[in-house]
Amino acid sequence: MEHSAARRILVVDDEITIAESVGARLRAEGFEVELAHDGPAAVAAADARRPDLVVLDVMLPGFDGLEVCRRIQAARSVPVLMLTARTEETDQLVGLGVGADDYLTKPFSMRILTARVHALLRRTERSADQDGAATLLVGDLRIDLDERRVWRAGIETQLTPLEFDLLARLARRPRAVLARERLLEEVWDWADAAGSRAVDSHIKALRRKLGADLIRTVHGVGYALEAR
Structure with missing residues (x-):
């Protein structure tokens, strides 16, 4: 397991069973996890808890995940892994266009989701530690x-x-x-x-x-x- 105990992840999905399953798997990986189930709650949690990464479903009540991503990124840059039940390429690319770093199409395996989370966090850490000219x-x-x-x-x-x-x-x-x-x-x-x-x-x-x-x-x- 990677040393990730200090890392906080916000999981946003209106399907409570999915959110809790993802949260449980990420906690087992050593992460601190916050859950939210609608657009306004997600933005508020991101502002209050300042997560290191957000796992974000596209389809949410209140306002959708694309709007959540816009608002989160406008306030503070943070890696976002989007979850989508839509398979059309245009929907996936729209998510990337509003500031998401990567996406997974439902249904997905927990193994792949955790691998993506670790990869995004490694990239963030590597970027912060880049050597060379400032x-x-x-x-x-x-x-x-x-x-x-x-x-x-x-x-x-x-x-x-x-x-x-x-x-x-x-x-x-x-x-x-x-x-x-x-x-x-x-x-x-x-x-x-x-x-x-x-x-x-x-x-x-x-x-x-x-x-x-x-x-x-x-x-x-x-x-x-x-x-x-």
Whole structure:
């Protein structure tokens, strides 16, 4: 078991049986767990308890998980693993677009869920401990690795935790083409069929926030950060 006793996870699902089952499994893994069963309660719990990670169902009463994710990320950057009963790709990518880091489609195995949780937390810890220069400069892009802040042409832009990590990884080797699989391994710390779509979705988010010209697509291979 990983040393995760100090880590707090908020589990949000309106199906109480599922929420309690997930909570029990995560407690067995050594996590401290909070439960919420609707949108307003989830936002309030995230604000009060400041979790290290949120497991968040899309379909919730009050307001849905996408709105919960928006509000949580607007207040404080935190990794989010979304749960969805929907299988359409567009629904999954919408979840990633509002700041979720990863998703699982119901029904899922507890083994896979706990593996994803550990992977997201490892990525967060690794990002906090990155060695090297405190600031990356690529053209008119400036990335402060210590404060996790980003500016382009002097204008600061707010990024989610995973958007920041993805941008920083590309910026460490500007102009170099990095394959989706490599980005998935090095940024997400997880490899499966869903991951490549997650990479694409977060690249779209970075382009939307920082400019369509910043990241070049090399079809069939991956992406490169362009120095301007």
